[in-house]
Amino acid sequence: MENLKNFQFRYAVYDNALNIHNHSYAQMLFPIEGNLYIETGKQHINLQAEDIFFLPPNCRHIFAANGDNTFLVLDIPLYMIYKDDMNKINGGIRILPNEKWKAIKFLLLNEINGENASHQSILDLFRYSYNMLLLDTLPNSIRYIHEHFNEIINLDILAKIENYSIAYYCEWFKKQTGVTLTNYIKKLRVSKAKDLLLNTNYSILQIAQQVGYEHHSSLTRVFLEYEKLTPKEYRKSIQKPVK
Template sequence: METVNQVICEKRSYSRELKSHQHEFGQFLFPLQGSLEIQTKGQEIILNSDYCFYLPPKFDHNYRSMDRNEFLILDIPTHYLPDHTSSMYIQLDKQWASIRYLLLEEARSQENTASLADLTRYVTNKLQISIPPSIDYIHNHFKESIRLETLAKIEHYHPVYYSAWFKKRTGKSPKVYISDLRLKEAKHLLNSTVWSMSKISEELGFENSSSFTRWFVQCEGIAPQNYRMLNNG
């Protein structure tokens, strides 16, 4: 098993040969050119320049590249990492693209190890607060019907493994997580608007006010009309 005692930031390329290993450190992969096939337990992704990928320590994975490729790799010793991290597929938004640029500059210069260490601490902190793409999707679409298969596909997981990953990440099942978001929004609408039950049920994606009322009673033990009266005096 591979180990590192200090941060390593460098460019690497990968062959067509399918290789399998794990390492004692965390690793970020930032595609610069081409793509990389990565297989883990329950997850298969093709990593391209729109995303980066984090591999936690002691995490079995297979990998190969079928095209001309170059990647910026950040190997992170465990003392930089929180106690428990999981693999994460991260879209390269402006912030992560800026991080990649700064890491590229560090890889080119290799002069100031202190600045690379500081940047690595920033990256690991951002890792902890980053929202995985599927959870971001839930927050944008929780008023709609969301299939587990859709969420699993976003993270490139098999649905069974996705559910386990999601619960480890959030402490809840996807169904409960989505229901909690809808309930929070339902309470907000009941307290802050004079909308009818039909309007609120439509806003939250229910077929009708009766199905909304049944669901709200199951969650809160009280009808939404009564909840509104109690909270609005």
């Protein structure tokens, strides 16, 4: 199975023959021209020019084009994917157009087709769009957590969003996620920190403050709990240059 070490973007043209494929990385497809039939076992989709499709890693898929076509394809390595969220989008997600997604597609194409295409800008646009994608799959209160993960989150607010008592909400939350609210927030902050460690030159303190911790020592403590490495050690272990 093909592996991928770095985030990539490219234009692709698909042929009319049925192809069967599987790869360990994720993809996001933006049709520019033409249609593409995709079958993932759970989905049978004729991808239209206005659609966007997210294909999770390790998802066997069959695809074939219908006539002339051009697609913008983002190839996304595993380290950029929140593994706990992949079960929610098993088989892929067809994203129907709205103003935000239209704007993301426009900005991506504008950046890629510019004279000085910036890999970092394209990466930032993907990260923003990936967060939007995940939020669309979540219950309202969990979506609120993702939108406010770097703030102090009030349990009473979360319970009211779902119209539950606080006691029932805690039980419901653990059934939904498999973990307590405290652990969910810590894991989310670590995931966000890993993304920043890998794809920016921000200092550990700057990253700590962006994910909700006042001091870098607080991030280090939580990072060690979940990754068994300090943030500095984790960044060094990847040894992936920031472009």
